[in-house]
Every structure is written in C-alpha cells, then in structure tokens.
Amino acid sequence: MAVTAAERVRKRQMNALGKGLLFALPWLLGFLAFTAYPMAASLYYSLTRYDVLRPPRFIGLENYSFMLFSDNLFRLVLSNTVWFVAVGVPAGLVIAFLLANLLNNDLKLRPLFRTLFYLPAILPAVASAEVWRWVYNPRYGLINSLLKAWGLATIPWLSSPALAKPSLVIIHCWAQGTAIVIFLAALQDVPRTLYDAAVVDGANAWNRFWHVTVPMCTPSILFVSITGLIGMFQYFTLGWLLTQGAPNNATEFYSMYLYRNAFLYFKMGYASALAWGLFVVIVTFTVVMMRSSARWVYYGGEAV
Numbered sequence: 403m404a405v406t407a408a409e410r411v412r413k414r415q416m417n418a419l420g421k422g423l424l425f426a427l428p429w430l431l432g433f434l435a436f437t438a439y440p441m442a443a444s445l446y447y448s449l450t451r452y453d454v455l456r457p458p459r460f461i462g463l464e465n466y467s468f469m470l471f472s473d474n475l476f477r478l479v480l481s482n483t484v485w486f487v488a489v490g491v492p493a494g495l496v497i498a499f500l501l502a503n504l505l506n507n508d509l510k511l512r513p514l515f516r517t518l519f520y521l522p523a524i525l526p527a528v529a530s531a532e533v534w535r536w537v538y539n540p541r542y543g544l545i546n547s548l549l550k551a552w553g554l555a556t557i558p559w560l561s562s563p564a565l566a567k568p569s570l571v572i573i574h575c576w577a578q579g580t581a582i583v584i585f586l587a588a589l590q591d592v593p594r595t596l597y598d599a600a601v602v603d604g605a606n607a608w609n610r611f612w613h614v615t616v617p618m619c620t621p622s623i624l625f626v627s628i629t630g631l632i633g634m635f636q637y638f639t640l641g642w643l644l645t646q647g648a649p650n651n652a653t654e655f656y657s658m659y660l661y662r663n664a665f666l667y668f669k670m671g672y673a674s675a676l677a678w679g680l681f682v683v684i685v686t687f688t689v690v691m692m693r694s695s696a697r698w699v700y701y702g703g704e705a706v
Contacts, residue, residue, distance in 0.1 A: 448674035458671065465675035475651070476659070476676075482567065483656040487634045490571045495626055498578035502585030503615065516586075523579030531643035534573050535560075538644075560645055563652035570641055570653060574634070581626045588622035589615065620699045628691055635684050656680055 423430075448465055450458035469476050505516050522530065537544045538559035546556040559569040592615060600610045616623075638657035641647075647654035660680070664673035 444674040444677055447671050448678050450671045452671040452674075453668045454670055455668070461671070465672045466679070468672070469675055469679060475654075478651055479654050479656055479659040482652070482654055483635060483637075486567055486571070486637060486655060487631060489568075490574045490634050490637075491627060491630045493571055494575050494578050494581065494630055495623065497575045498581035498626065499585050499619070499623070501578070502582045502589060503611070505582065506586060506589045516582075519582055520579035522577040525577075527639040528643065530573070530577065531640055534640075535644060538569060561649055563650050566645060566649060566652045570637075570644070573640060573644075574637075581630070584622050584626055585619065588619040592618045617700045621701060624691070624695050624699050628688055631687055631691070632684055635680060635687075 447458055449460060449462060451461050451464075452458035501519055505512065505519065509515065540546055540556055540558050540561060543559075545559070549556055558565060560566050596614045596618070597610055600614055605613065636657050637655050638661065641653055641655055642658055642661070645653040647658050656676070657680075660673050660676045663669040663676060
C-alpha cells in the first residue's frame with residue numbers, strides 16, 4: 403500500500419519529536435529527580451510529623467494550623483521578612499537605577515567605576531560578610547573608628563534591634579551590581595531621538611529623566627523588582643553569617659527560621675509547611691506585581 407504524503411509528514415514529525423525528547427532526556431531526568439520529586443515529597447512531608455530518624459506520621463493540616471494560629475515566633479519572623487522586603491527591594495532598586503544613570507554618562511575612568519560597582523555582586527558571601535563585620539564592629543570598625551576620631555558617639559549597627567535590619571539593608575544596597583548592569587543595558591536602548599524631542603519641547607534634565615528615561619526602563623524595573631522580591635523573601639546567607647537572627651530575633655528572617663526547624667530542630671514536616679507557605683507568599687506577590695504592571699510598564703512607548 404502506498405504511503406500518503408500526510409503519513410510521511412506525520413512520520414517525520416514523530417521522528418523529530420523522538421530525537422528532541424532524546425536530546426532533552428538528561429534535563430528531563432534531572433528535573434524529575436532534583437525538582438519535581440523534592441517538591442512532591444516536601445508537599446507530602448508538610449502533612450506529616452517527620453524528624454528524619456523515624457518514619458513520617460500523617461497529621462493532615464496540623465503543621466499549617468500551628469504555623470498560622472499558634473506559632474508566635476512565626477508571626478515575628480514573617481513581620482521581619484515583610485519589613486525587609488518592603489524596605490530593601492525599593493531601596494536597592496532606586497540606588498541601582500540612579501547609579502546606572504550615573505555610569506551611563508561620559509565619565510572619566512568609566513570602565514573602572516563600572517567594574518568597582520559590579521564587583522560586590524560576584525564576591526563570595528563569606529568574604530563580604532567578614533568585610534562588613536569589620537566595617538560594623540562597634541569597637542574598632544571602620545565607621546565607628548571615624549566617629550570616635552570626630553568625637554561622636556559610636557553606633558551599635560548589628561547589636562541594636564532597631565538598627566540590625568537597616569544595617570543589612572545597607573549591605574543589600576551595596577551589592578546591586580547585577581541590577582546596575584541590567585539598568586545600564588536598558589538605558590543604552592532608550593532612543594536618543596526622545597531626548598532630542600524633549601529638549602526641543604523645553605524639558606529640563608529632571609523632566610527628561612522622569613518622563614523619558616524612567617518610562618522607557620520600566621520593563622527592566624519590573625524584572626529587577628520581581629527578582630529582587632523573590633531573592634529578599636529567601637534572604638539567608640549574609641544575614642546568617644552576620645547575625646544568625648540576633649539581636650533578640652530582630653533579624654530572624656523566614657529562610658533562617660525554616661533552616662532552624664529543618665536542620666537544627668529536625669522538624670522536617672513543619673519546615674516543609676514553612677517552605678510551602680513561603681512559596682505561596684512569593685507567588686502571590688509576583689502575580690500581583692505582574693497584574694499591576696499593565697498600569698505602569700511600557701514597551702515601545704505603549705502600555706502593556
């Protein structure tokens with residue numbers, strides 16, 4: 403029986419699909435083994451009482467109920483994390499955008515300055531933590547030594563409950579090299595003709611910045627905002643290295659609390675519930691930002 407043209411096309415498509423799946427098989431196996439299975443397992447463990455040493459015991463939604471209604475420390479941890487996100491993300495974004503605008507100008511030694519501003523983003527976290535531990539040291543740190551030399555009172559940066567979180571926000575703003583690079587790329591794509599037209603219309607520097615530069619960079623601002631929000635909700639390394647939640651749980655953030663329950667207290671079931679709670683919070687905030695972006699994000703001068 404003769405093979406029709408449609409059957410030959412279908413056969414070629416099936417062969418192409420098989421070859422594509424074969425090439426993608428290593429990634430698919432890795433995804434199933436290291437992403438899909440751990441997520442499914444953690445969802446199951448979140449419904450159990452599990453301490454690693456004994457088999458998990460199913461308890462339903464008890465972990466979630468305890469987390470939401472009975473765990474007073476969880477409320478403090480969530481409050482610390484929301485404060486840190488609400489302050490740190492906008493502060494880091496504004497500083498990165500302003501520095502990118504500065505580095506986009508024709509400055510002397512511009513390549514050197516761009517390198518210096520990007521360097522903190524690639525420094526090892528342990529090295530950064532040790533540097534800032536010295537900078538913030540209350541007795542012989544860089545800042546307090548200068549204050550004492552000028553006859554001023556020293557500042558208990560990381561040992562004060564009121565100053566510990568702002569001190570970590572300062573470090574976050576210092577390490578904005580990646581966001582600066584993203585904003586630099588966005589700034590270089592702004593058409594020069596828009597600035598020329600604004601000058602002809604009599605716009606001053608501030609008007610050009612606010613009505614031309616910012617709107618044309620809103621896609622990058624949205625991207626940096628979302629990635630920054632996700633990263634800040636999962637903030638762990640520098641905070642753990644510098645404070646470990648001290649003083650008086652003032653810097654006990656969500657990821658630190660999750661880590662303690664999982665690997666110090668061996669409450670794997672409760673830690674899994676905390677992880678899924680964090681997942682829901684991050685997804686919710688991300689969806690809200692994406693939905694609201696239609697009101698202020700512009701692509702090619704048109705609102706999305």
